[in-house]
Amino acid sequence: MTDDTMTIGEMCRAFDVTPRALRFYEQKELLNPIREGQNRFYTPRDRARLKLILRGKRFGFSLAEIRDLLELYHLGDGQITQLSATLEAAERHHADLTAKRDELATAITELEQQIQMIRKMLAERSNPRSAAE
Amino acid sequence: MTDDTMTIGEMCRAFDVTPRALRFYEQKELLNPIREGQNRFYTPRDRARLKLILRGKRFGFSLAEIRDLLELYHLGDGQITQLSATLEAAERHHADLTAKRDELATAITELEQQIQMIRKMLAERSNPRSAAE
């Protein structure tokens, strides 16, 4: 076994990112792989964080925001640092996400109405007589 | 009545954006207000489009993507241009949004678990004996 760490190349293939991006995230303190000499070795924890990074990006969060949020997820595994402050931050993030979810639901509903309209127009175009119904 | 159009300043106050942003969106062909001499007058249609622009930004879409999507929403009001192609594009966008919705739901669930963990840790901290249960 390879000690369950991964090289930068393996990470890139696994997550479809470039080495440049991984080093950039490290510089911005979103990742901190083990440094053995010059080389980097990414632990399972790094992988979990990268998943969250990419997810956060998809939802339009900046890397700075994501870095702060990663602190929250991180302390699940034992650290007892300012728990109540962390709870507050987590709840703010939760409110943020649920608001986004609601807005997304609205957007989806509206889009579905648009699609229905287009379907109707197509139907009337292919069979104009049915417009009487 | 003021012809139901708005000046750039009114738009900025209504949507909390800068004039610079509105002119930028116009340059990128996301908006096209009426030009009366030098000045711009934004119609209800511009306002509807701006709403969608800002929403799209919140979901992490680029302005170029949003511009393309606006074409879809637009043709609801009469134009019959490539209806079936439009339907396809709309359905792709729909798939995109629902995927985002599902991923967001996952993220929210995970965050809620984290919050539960933090609450538990706080409870045990304030009343350590209950850890025996």
Added chain:
DNA sequence: TCGTGACTTGACGTGCGCGTCAACTTGATC
């Protein structure tokens, strides 16, 4: 020993989404 391939550290470049001047016009008010 000599590639070769994977990795490294700078350092500059790039596209996006505007911010921020400067210099000007235009209509209303004193």
Added chain:
DNA sequence: GATCAAGTTGACGCGCACGTCAAGTCACGA
């Protein structure tokens, strides 16, 4: 007629999230 607010067109600047070189290190097999 002067002023002032609101708008205009360039044009340069900036922060973010990397891309893209150049130049070097290091382990490995032929």
